[in-house]
Amino acid sequence: MAADPKSAVRAQAEPGAPIMSVRDLRILFPTRDGRDTVKAVDGVDFDVRAGETLGIIGESGSGKTTLGRAMVSLIAPTEGEILHSGQNPAKMGREQFRKHRRDYQIVFQDPNAALNPRMTILDSVIEPAEIAKEGDDTSRRKDGFAALSRVGLPRELADRYPHQLSGGQKQRVNIARVLMLRPKVIVCDEVVAALDVSIRGDILNLFADLQREFGLTYVFITHDISVVSHISDRIAVTYLGKLMELGAAENVIERPLHPYTQALLSAEPIPLPSSMRTERRIVLEGEIPSPVAPPSGCRFRTRCPSVQAICAKDVPSWRELKPGHWAACHFSTLDGPPPANADLNHTK
Amino acid sequence: MADAAEAPMGQLDPTDTRSSPTSAPLLDVRGLSLGFKTAEGELSVIRDISFSVAAGERVGIVGESGCGKTVTGLSLLRLLPEQSSRLTGQILFEGRDLATLSARKMRAVRGREIAMIFQEPMSALDPVFTVGEQISETYRAHFPVDRKEARDRAIAALADVGIPAPERRYDEYPHQLSGGMRQRVMIAMALICEPKLLIADEPTTALDVTVQSQVIDLLRTLSERTGTALLFITHDLGVVAEACTRMITMYAGEVVEDAPVDDVLIKPRHPYTSGLLRSLPSLSARRSVLPSIPGRVPSPNAMPAGCRFQPRCSYAIETCDVRQIMIGLDASHRARCCRIREISLPGAVN
Numbered sequence: 001m002a003a004d005p006k007s008a009v010r011a012q013a014e015p016g017a018p019i020m021s022v023r024d025l026r027i028l029f030p031t032r033d034g035r036d037t038v039k040a041v042d043g044v045d046f047d048v049r050a051g052e053t054l055g056i057i058g059e060s061g062s063g064k065t066t067l068g069r070a071m072v073s074l075i076a077p078t079e080g081e082i083l084h085s086g087q088n089p090a091k092m093g094r095e096q097f098r099k100h101r102r103d104y105q106i107v108f109q110d111p112n113a114a115l116n117p118r119m120t121i122l123d124s125v126i127e128p129a130e131i132a133k134e135g136d137d138t139s140r141r142k143d144g145f146a147a148l149s150r151v152g153l154p155r156e157l158a159d160r161y162p163h164q165l166s167g168g169q170k171q172r173v174n175i176a177r178v179l180m181l182r183p184k185v186i187v188c189d190e191v192v193a194a195l196d197v198s199i200r201g202d203i204l205n206l207f208a209d210l211q212r213e214f215g216l217t218y219v220f221i222t223h224d225i226s227v228v229s230h231i232s233d234r235i236a237v238t239y240l241g242k243l244m245e246l247g248a249a250e251n252v253i254e255r256p257l258h259p260y261t262q263a264l265l266s267a268e269p270i271p272l273p274s275s276m277r278t279e280r281r282i283v284l285e286g287e288i289p290s291p292v293a294p295p296s297g298c299r300f301r302t303r304c305p306s307v308q309a310i311c312a313k314d315v316p317s318w319r320e321l322k323p324g325h326w327a328a329c330h331f332s333t334l335d336g337p338p339p340a341n342a343d344l345n346h347t348k
Numbered sequence: 349m350a351d352a353a354e355a356p357m358g359q360l361d362p363t364d365t366r367s368s369p370t371s372a373p374l375l376d377v378r379g380l381s382l383g384f385k386t387a388e389g390e391l392s393v394i395r396d397i398s399f400s401v402a403a404g405e406r407v408g409i410v411g412e413s414g415c416g417k418t419v420t421g422l423s424l425l426r427l428l429p430e431q432s433s434r435l436t437g438q439i440l441f442e443g444r445d446l447a448t449l450s451a452r453k454m455r456a457v458r459g460r461e462i463a464m465i466f467q468e469p470m471s472a473l474d475p476v477f478t479v480g481e482q483i484s485e486t487y488r489a490h491f492p493v494d495r496k497e498a499r500d501r502a503i504a505a506l507a508d509v510g511i512p513a514p515e516r517r518y519d520e521y522p523h524q525l526s527g528g529m530r531q532r533v534m535i536a537m538a539l540i541c542e543p544k545l546l547i548a549d550e551p552t553t554a555l556d557v558t559v560q561s562q563v564i565d566l567l568r569t570l571s572e573r574t575g576t577a578l579l580f581i582t583h584d585l586g587v588v589a590e591a592c593t594r595m596i597t598m599y600a601g602e603v604v605e606d607a608p609v610d611d612v613l614i615k616p617r618h619p620y621t622s623g624l625l626r627s628l629p630s631l632s633a634r635r636s637v638l639p640s641i642p643g644r645v646p647s648p649n650a651m652p653a654g655c656r657f658q659p660r661c662s663y664a665i666e667t668c669d670v671r672q673i674m675i676g677l678d679a680s681h682r683a684r685c686c687r688i689r690e691i692s693l694p695g696a697v698n
Binding site for chain 1: 586628632
């Protein structure tokens with residue numbers, strides 16, 4: 001591709017340094033009637049390290065999609081800031097921001113909605129480079145073919161239209177589009193949710209290959225625990241606009257510290273025969289409350305099997321219980337979440 | 349009112365015939381085929397499907413999108429438009445062939461003997477009627493009761509599916525309920541007439557995982573308590589493992605495997621079932637390369653002549669060029685693969 005030396009520099013960003021820092025982020029939206037406020041993201045703090053895959057997991061309404069869009073400057077923070085390698089894109093001038101944002105890209109869930117039905121596949125793929133005013137027609141076409149081939153699509157597809165492709169192929173096209181800009185960070189918002197299981201594996205493998213090849217950093221947003229635990233180095237668990245837990249993937253999955261994470265993991269249906277199911281399922285009561293009027297104190301308290309009186313009064317602090325392993329619960333210890341209250345352990 | 353809320357749903361009796369073992373299955377589908385009429389001729393969507401569901405049994409139908417799971421469910425209740433589709437074969441329900449039943453008699457079966465719930469509860473509920481009215485309407489369509497009794501029954505049904513304050517919820521509209529509550533309303537509506545079979549088409553796919561586990565538990569508990577058999581259509585093998593006792597795998601409009609859940613998870617006998625299981629990220633080591641099934645489901649107008657899975661199958665040999673039949677390994681495990689006895693396929697457990 002055109003600017004190889006530059007992309008090599010990008011790929012060699014200092015490992016471990018935060019490529020993104022989310023600082024006390026709040027994103028509020030007015031409700032449709034204007035009378036209330038949706039607290040989509042309500043006080044979130046974390047870093048993304050260069051070269052890692054950070055998985056963000058949460059149920060619908062947890063604010064994970066809003067967070068992902070804000071991370072690539074598609075939504076402006078109401079309060080707090082998001083730093084890209086120490087710089088605040090919200091404070092950049094127009095021209096500087098246009099050049100900057102190519103480094104921070106996003107791939108969306110619905111591969112159909114993300115492609116213009118009237119544009120050929122190749123035109124869609126080279127469009128980002130046109131907007132970035134990179135190269136000329138000939139070089140862009142050459143790069144476009146290279147990107148298509150890199151994501152495993154045959155050259156013949158270049159002149160077709162989106163409706164002639166399968167869902168998996170369309171998602172590959174969307175990946176090829178962002179590759180055209182040689183980004184540093186790709187936010188992947190539910191990128192395999194719309195795909196069948198047999199294709200899902202191929203796309204996840206492709207993401208892993210591209211990460212190795214280009215030194216990419218991923219923020220992988222999903223509701224699917226099996227996907228997030230497979231691909232992530234670290235996992236953040238969101239609930240009603242806040243982080244509940246953050247830590248190395250194997251720790252969060254195998255030794256969770258927060259009662260919500262524990263319940264979420266136990267709710268995941270596992271394809272194992274009955275003889276191999278040992279753990280008792282924790283069935284949470286009810287559903288995620290409205291982000292317009294989240295519960296006082298700890299947001300999870302209305303569904304928490306270990307809730308105590310203090311949980312309604314005080315917002316639990318974000319504590320580092322083990323090196324690199326954080327949780328927001330009054331009662332979590334480094335041994336794990338608090339035991340469930342006997343009378344409230346609802347297993348209907 | 350309090351009495352009604354506490355009363356069990358209907359006059360359910362555990363010794364009812366539906367839960368006692370009988371020799372004939374409740375539902376016996378024989379050689380069912382479905383074609384869609386198109387301008388280019390008939391398009392075969394499902395071909396020669398046979399399976400059965402015993403009284404009280406919970407059976408899962410799995411497969412990827414486009415394999416014919418949903419149309420199979422719709423065909424059983426004859427919900428597909430007859431002008432544009434052609435159904436052949438038998439759907440024996442308690443010995444009666446639903447495929448040849450008159451439209452009027454079929455209406456008496458739907459909702460009363462066999463009920464169905466769908467993936468998206470919001471589109472299955474009418475937004476301009478209260479949920480209570482919609483549930484009582486179902487009951488009144490099949491039983492000669494007055495409004496008051498239908499209301500009491502509906503409130504009892506809402507209580508049965510775990511909806512808090514059912515008297516108040518009765519008068520609420522669908523938009524006032526959360527996704528999980530709407531699906532509970534659909535289940536209450538489906539079960540109020542005490543059907544013998546409930547067809548559930550992806551009932552938890554639109555729900556969050558914590559709510560999904562509530563709904564799976566609810567369906568399983570209700571099925572065990574009332575003896576209602578369950579035909580659970582889903583793409584999620586984990587859901588089948590948790591909710592069902594038997595699993596039917598469909599591929600390209602055919603049944604390719606039919607076995608007890610525990611057997612098939614440990615030792616699948618069809619390469620497609622094995623491929624589906626192995627491609628699940630939860631069963632592979634973290635950050636390892638995920639196994640996948642190359643290629644994609646053939647479209648109905650370009651079906652391979654022999655084994656329909658052959659173009660994607662790494663075990664294919666010459667004998668796969670001819671049409672495959674279901675081969676029984678034992679009384680309970682069958683697969684549509686000529687190599688059923690010679691190949692050993694990986695399952696969910698190593």
